[in-house]
Each structure stands twice: as C-alpha cells, then as structure tokens.
Amino acid sequence: xxxxxxxxxxxxxxxxxxxxxxxxxxxxxxxxxxxxxxxxxxxxxxxxxxxxxxxxxxxxxxxxxxxxxxxxxxxxxxxxxxxxxxxxxxxxxxxxxxxxxxxxxxxxxxxxxxxxxxxxxxxxxxxxxxxxxxxxxxxxxxxxxxxxxxxxxxxxxxxxxxxxxxxxxxxxxxxxxxxxxxxxxxxxxxxxxxxxxxxxxxxxxxxxxxxxxxxxxxxxxxxxxxxxxxxxxxxxxxxxxxxxxxxxxxxxxxxxxxxxxxxxxxxxxxxxxxxxxxxxxxxxxxxxxxxxxxxxxxxxxxxxxxxxxxxxxxxxxxxxxxxxxxxxxxxxxxxxxxxxxxxxxxxxxxxxxxxxxxxxxxxxxxxxxxxxxxxxxxxxxxxxxxxxxxxxxxxxxxxxxxxxxxxxxxxxxxxxxxxxxxxxxxxxxxxxxxxxxxxxxxxxxxxxxxxxxxxxxxxxxxxxxxxxxxxxxxxxxxxxxxxxxxxxxxxxxxxxxxxxxxx
Amino acid sequence: xxxxxxxxxxxxxxxxxxxxxxxxxxxxxxxxxxxxxxxxxxxxxxxxxxxxxxxxxxxxxxxxxxxxxxxxxxxxxxxxx
Numbered sequence: 001x002x003x004x005x006x007x008x009x010x011x012x013x014x015x016x017x018x019x020x021x022x023x024x025x026x027x028x029x030x031x032x033x034x035x036x037x038x039x040x041x042x043x044x045x046x047x048x049x050x051x052x053x054x055x056x057x058x059x060x061x062x063x064x065x066x067x068x069x070x071x072x073x074x075x076x077x078x079x080x081x082x083x084x085x086x087x088x089x090x091x092x093x094x095x096x097x098x099x100x101x102x103x104x105x106x107x108x109x110x111x112x113x114x115x116x117x118x119x120x121x122x123x124x125x126x127x128x129x130x131x132x133x134x135x136x137x138x139x140x141x142x143x144x145x146x147x148x149x150x151x152x153x154x155x156x157x158x159x160x161x162x163x164x165x166x167x168x169x170x171x172x173x174x175x176x177x178x179x180x181x182x183x184x185x186x187x188x189x190x191x192x193x194x195x196x197x198x199x200x201x202x203x204x205x206x207x208x209x210x211x212x213x214x215x216x217x218x219x220x221x222x223x224x225x226x227x228x229x230x231x232x233x234x235x236x237x238x239x240x241x242x243x244x245x246x247x248x249x250x251x252x253x254x255x256x257x258x259x260x261x262x263x264x265x266x267x268x269x270x271x272x273x274x275x276x277x278x279x280x281x282x283x284x285x286x287x288x289x290x291x292x293x294x295x296x297x298x299x300x301x302x303x304x305x306x307x308x309x310x311x312x313x314x315x316x317x318x319x320x321x322x323x324x325x326x327x328x329x330x331x332x333x334x335x336x337x338x339x340x341x342x343x344x345x346x347x348x349x350x351x352x353x354x355x356x357x358x359x360x361x362x363x364x365x366x367x368x369x370x371x372x373x374x375x376x377x378x379x380x381x382x383x384x385x386x387x388x389x390x391x392x393x394x395x396x397x398x399x400x401x402x403x404x405x406x407x408x409x410x411x412x413x414x415x416x417x418x419x420x421x422x423x424x425x426x427x428x429x430x431x432x433x434x435x436x437x438x439x440x441x442x443x444x445x446x447x448x449x450x451x452x453x454x455x456x457x458x459x460x461x462x463x464x465x466x467x468x469x470x471x472x473x474x475x476x477x478x479x480x481x482x483x484x485x486x487x488x489x490x491x492x493x494x495x496x497x498x499x500x501x502x503x
Numbered sequence: 504x505x506x507x508x509x510x511x512x513x514x515x516x517x518x519x520x521x522x523x524x525x526x527x528x529x530x531x532x533x534x535x536x537x538x539x540x541x542x543x544x545x546x547x548x549x550x551x552x553x554x555x556x557x558x559x560x561x562x563x564x565x566x567x568x569x570x571x572x573x574x575x576x577x578x579x580x581x582x583x584x
Contacts, residue, residue: 199567200576308542316543320552324559392539396552399530403553406523407560413520418568424582425575433582 008381010051013171016239017047020163020246027358028156039072040160047164051171055114056104067093073157085152092145100132119176136169138213140189144429151205155253162249163242170219170238179226187224188318191217195325202263202420208248211330215241222303228382233302235380240295247284247362251277254351255338264420269343274350278339280359287366289331290397295366298373298388324404332408463487
C-alpha cells in the first residue's frame with residue numbers, strides 16, 4: 001500500500017488527525033461562526049502539513065500555522081477570558097516557535113541538511129529544537145498553557161485544540177529524538193505531577209487538560225526508551241489518546257452545551273436525563289484508564305512492557321502510579337462529578353443529535369480498537385510482536401482499576417476526599433501572569449520615568465541654563481527660546497569637529 | 504421531581520460498593536491461579552497490582568488535598584485585573 005519512502009510514522013498520525021477532524025466537524029455542525037469553522041479546519045490541515053513535511057522549512061511554516069489557527073480558534077469564543085487565554089497561548093508558542101526556529105537554523109548550518117532525521121542532543125541547536133517541540137508537548141514548567149487555554153475554547157473548539165498541537169509535537173519528538181535518555185525522565189515527571197492537580201481542580205475541562213499532559217508523558221517516555229516496541233507504544237498511545245481524549249471533551253462539551261456549566265461544584269446527577277452522553281463519557285473514561293476491551297488497554301501496555309523489558313524499575317513504578325492516577329481523575333472523577341455525585345438539580349436533555357453521533361463515532365473507535373487491536377498494530381511504524389490479551393495482563397490491569405475504584409469509593413464515603421471548591425490553583429504560568437508581570441510593570445515605569453527625566457534635562461533645564469545670558473531681549477520668533485537653538489547648534493558643531501579630527 | 508432514579512436510593516449505592524468488594528475479592532483469589540510472566544520479581548507477588556493501585560490512589564488523593572492544595576489554592580478571581 002505504501003512505498004518504501006512513505007513516512008509510516010507520519011501516516012499513523014495522519015490517519016487519526018483526519019478521523020478526529022471528521023468527528024470534530026460532525027460535532028460542530030451547528031456552528032455558524034465562520035471564524036471558528038475556518039480556524040478549526042486550518043488547524044487540522046496545518047497539523048497534517050507538519051506530519052507529512054519532509055524538511056525543516058516546510059515543517060516550520062506549518063508549525064507556525066498551527067499556532068496561528070489555534071489562537072484564532074481560541075479567540076472565536078469572543079469572551080474576555082478566552083481573549084486573554086488566546087493571547088497567552090500566542091506568546092508562549094511564539095517563544096516556542098522561536099526556540100524551534102533558532103534551533104533549526106543552527107542545526108541546518110551545522111549539518112548542511114534540512115532533512116528531518118534523528119538528531120543527538122549534541123549542541124545548543126538540538127537543545128533549542130527540543131525545547132521548542134517540548135513546549136508544544138507540555139514538558140514540565142513549559143506546560144501551563146494547556147490547562148490555561150484548553151478550558152477557554154468553545155465547546156466545539158476545544159475538541160480540536162486537544163488533539164492537534166500536542167500530538168504534532170509528539171510526532172516530531174518521535175521523528176527527531178527517539179532514544180534520547182533525557183526524555184524518559186522528562187516523560188516520567190510529566191506523567192506524574194498533573195494527576196495531583198487534576199484531583200483538586202474544579203473546572204472539569206481543566207481536569208481533562210491535566211490528564212492530557214499525563215498521557216503525553218507516557219508517550220514521551222516511550223519515545224525516550226527508543227526501542228521499536230516503545231516507539232510503537234508511544235505512537236499507538238498517541239493514536240488512541242486522540243480519540244478517547246477527544247471523546248471525553250466531546251461528552252463534557254455536550255454537558256456544557258446543555259447546562260452552561262463546567263465546574264464540578266455546579267454539576268452532578270446528570271445521568272438521569274443525559275444517559276447517552278453519560279454512557280459515551282464512561283466509554284472514554286474506560287479507554288483512558290486502560291480497561292480491557294477498550295483502546296487504552298492495547299496501547300498503554302505496549303509502553304509499559306517496553307519499559308519493563310528495559311528493566312527501568314523507577315520509571316515503571318512512576319508510570320504505574322500515573323496509570324492508577326489517571327484512572328482516578330479521568331476514569332472516575334470526570335464521569336462521577338459530571339453525571340453522578342450530588343444532585344445539582346439540573347435535568348438537561350441530551351445534546352443535539354449530531355453531537356451524539358460524533359460521540360458515538362469516537363466511542364465506536366475506542367471499542368473497536370480495543371477489541372480488534374490488530375488493525376491498530378498494522379498501522380504502527382514498526383512490526384508488532386505483542387499480544388495484549390494475555391490472562392495475566394487482563395487480570396493485572398483489572399485488579400489495578402478495581403482496587404483504585406474501591407479506594408475512590410471509600411474515600412468519598414468516608415468524607416476524606418477533598419471537596420470540590422471554587423478556586424484557582426496556581427501553576428507554572430504564575431510566572432508570566434503574576435510574578436514577572438509586577439517586575440515588568442516596575443521596569444516599564446522606571447524606563448518611562450527615566451525618559452521623562454532625560455526629556456526635561458535636554459529640552460528645558462540645560463538649554464534654559466545656557467540661554468540665560470542671551471534671553472533678556474530675545475526675539476520670540478518661535479516658542480522655543482533662542483537659547484535652545486544656539487545650544488544645539490553648538491553641540492552639532494562640536495560633534496562635527498570631533499568627527500573630523502578622529503577620522 | 505417525583506421520578507426516582509437508580510442512585511437516589513441509598514441501598515443501590517450500598518449494592519455498588521458491595522459489588523466492588525466482591526469483584527475485588529474474586530480477582531485476588533484467581534490471582535493465585537493465573538500463570539504470570541513477570542518482568543520484575545514483585546509483579547509475581549499476590550495481588551501486587553491491586554495493592555499498588557489502592558495505595559497509590561489513597562496517597563494521591565491525600566497528598567493532593569493536604570500538600571498541593573494548601574500550596575497552590577487561591578481565590579477564584581486571583582488572576583483577574
């Protein structure tokens with residue numbers, strides 16, 4: 001089907017990008033805002049441009065187009081907070097894009113080639129490229145734009161946002177840096193820290209954003225390990241992740257569309273009147289958690305097995321902890337606080353049929369991949385020699401999940417579970433939203449003040465000082481005292497003489 | 504709101520909890536009989552995944568509640584001008 005020159009890695013991503021663009025557009029059939037429609041399509045198209053690019057220049061053009069269209073998508077919501085989020089997204093990704101561009105320039109200058117080949121972290125060029133890609137991936141400390149921006153999109157826009165930027169970055173990481181050891185540790189940190197935030201967040205789309213970083217962490221670890229199996233695992237995980245994370249955003253979006261609310265404090269008890277949306281949400285939750293018969297089970301286990309066969313115990317424990325954690329906040333918390341939990345008193349109807357159809361498509365894909373993993377495995381870049389449905393594996397995963405569910409239930413019933421609170425939790429974006437802001441304001445004020453001082457000095461104080469002897473019977477032809485003119489003519493003459501002597 | 508739904512009745516909630524216990528116990532029992540091919544020695548311990556999942560979740564929730572939330576929680580309007 002595909003010639004030897006075919007980019008199997010990019011093709012795998014390309015298939016799911018296209019599928020999610022279709023699902024997202026079915027979901028957004030009701031949207032009449034041309035800005036949002038165009039932004040979403042441009043966004044998906046740019047992502048396809050990146051994964052099928054064969055050289056750095058093309059790559060970079062589409063990379064920046066991704067940023068521009070994503071910002072337009074955020075602006076499309078037309079609220080003050082989404083405008084702020086869009087601006088922050090723009091500047092953060094401008095910085096990332098600059099890192100990438102400078103890194104590309106240095107690398108191309110060094111190697112003389114614009115081909116997209118694997119690189120070693122040998123110099124500043126490669127490090128900058130990694131930083132630029134990592135920012136779009138959600139590397140720790142460069143990640144805060146994800147929980148900042150994604151909840152600010154429209155109901156339909158965020159579905160697109162959740163899919164394309166981060167997975168494009170994962171593709172590029174897999175293409176350029178497979179086997180880079182630093183990625184293993186970066187990915188492990190990425191997989192672990194967001195789940196703590198997810199437990200205490202109120203806005204459910206923010207919870208999903210943190211779980212997105214957690215999942216991408218798995219992929220980064222897989223790329224870092226670098227064996228055929230682990231890169232396969234990372235790609236498989238990325239493909240499944242796009243669908244089930246998209247499904248979760250689709251279901252939550254349906255809830256927001258019908259109730260106008262997105263916070264766990266304001267929702268609950270919706271299973272009564274939105275059973276279909278609830279069911280689809282649970283399918284997505286089961287997939288992200290890795291329940292047998294769902295897509296997460298056949299993809300996540302590839303990465304875990306690869307890490308295990310490399311005997312990396314610490315990373316393996318971290319990823320297992322992250323797996324239990326993601327089940328906790330995405331598998332349980334999201335459906336529980338949206339559809340069950342306390343009765344919010346809301347009895348909304350199911351969202352419009354096209355939105356349910358989109359959810360059904362994604363849910364079908366999740367179950368299909370879980371039940372017939374061979375189809376997914378056939379698309380992966382390397383040959384797969386892995387059997388996910390062994391008795392031991394099914395038992396282990398189910399045990400992990402059931403006991404985690406038990407822990408959640410007991411924590412809720414005993415009252416130990418942290419209550420949902422209206423609050424803002426500060427993350428790394430505090431730095432440019434509050435921390436540096438004060439410093440910047442002081443700096444700018446200082447510069448303005450210095451400007452005023454210099455202006456007063458050269459336009460009033462010094463000229464008036466020197467003009468005093470000449471100003472008594474001054475012919476006032478202009479507003480400016482003659483003294484000022486004489487002063488500056490003197491300065492000019494002096495500079496002229498100086499230049500003549502020195503040259 | 505006269506119509507009663509499934510979880511409005513407390514005995515259904517108890518049923519779910521008891522169901523979880525039953526499934527958990529069942530899994531632990533068959534854990535002893537399933538042939539495993541552990542990559543690490545501890546994978547072979549009985550109910551390792553169950554215990555790890557339970558402990559991890561409890562640790563996660565309590566750490567998030569008592570450590571992270573205390574450190575990062577601010578008012579809802581913290582970032583507003």
